[in-house]
Amino acid sequence: MQNILEQSKNKTRVLVLSSQSAVTQLLLEVLQFHEKDFDFYLEEGSFKNSDTDFVILETSNLEEATLFEPNIALITSDISSKDVISVIEKITPGGVLVYHSNLSELVEASSNFFRKLEFTGTAFSKIDSKFTLQTNLGDIPISSSDENLIQNIEGLKLLSQQFGVMEEDFYEPVMSFE
Numbered sequence: 001m002q003n004i005l006e007q008s009k010n011k012t013r014v015l016v017l018s019s020q021s022a023v024t025q026l027l028l029e030v031l032q033f034h035e036k037d038f039d040f041y042l043e044e045g046s047f048k049n050s051d052t053d054f055v056i057l058e059t060s061n062l063e064e065a066t067l068f069e070p071n072i073a074l075i076t077s078d079i080s081s082k083d084v085i086s087v088i089e090k091i092t093p094g095g096v097l098v099y100h101s102n103l104s105e106l107v108e109a110s111s112n113f114f115r116k117l118e119f120t121g122t123a124f125s126k127i128d129s130k131f132t133l134q135t136n137l138g139d140i141p142i143s144s145s146d147e148n149l150i151q152n153i154e155g156l157k158l159l160s161q162q163f164g165v166m167e168e169d170f171y172e173p174v175m176s177f178e
Helices: 002-008 021-033 062-068 085-089 101-109 147-151 153-161 167-176
Strands: 012-017 039-041 054-059 072-075 095-100 114-119 124-127 130-135 138-142
Touching: 002 039, 002 054, 002 062, 012 021, 012 062, 021 054, 021 147, 021 153, 021 167, 054 062, 062 085, 072 153, 085 101, 095 101, 095 153, 101 114, 114 153, 130 147, 130 167, 138 167, 147 153, 153 167
Parallel strands: 012 054, 012 072, 039 054, 072 095, 095 114
Antiparallel strands: 124 130, 130 138
C-alpha cells in the first residue's frame, strides 16, 4: 500500500470503496470507452501505473481507503455505514464524495468540506432475465444481470461525470457491459 500512496501522491486520487469488483470494472469500461487516461490499482492485484492525472483505487478495506486520502470517492450501497466515517473524514478538502443514500446521516454529520453527491438505487425493470434501466433519457436495455451492480449504476454515473463523461455518453458502454 505504501508504494501505491507514493506513486499517487501528485495525482487526483479516486477511491471506489466497494466489495463488488463489477462496480470498478464497469467504471474502467466506461472510462476506456471514452478514451480517458487513468491509472488503477484493483483489489485483486492488477494495476496500471503511468504518467496520468487520475489514479483509481478499488478496495473494500477501510484502512486502505483511509490511507489513500482520496480527492474523489464512491462508496457503494454494500458498504456498512458504521465504519465509513474514517474514510469520509480523509477525503481531501474540496473533494467529491459520491455516496448511497443509506449514508446520508454520516455524511451530513461530517466536519470535512467536500462536494456531496447522493444517489439512491437505480430504477430498473426485469422481464424474464433481461434488465432495463429507467432513466431520465428513457428506458435503456442492459446486458448485465448483476442486480448489485445495477443498484450502484446511478453512483457510477455521478462518478463518471467527475471524469467528464456526461449522462448521455455514460449509458452507451453500460448497455453492452456484462
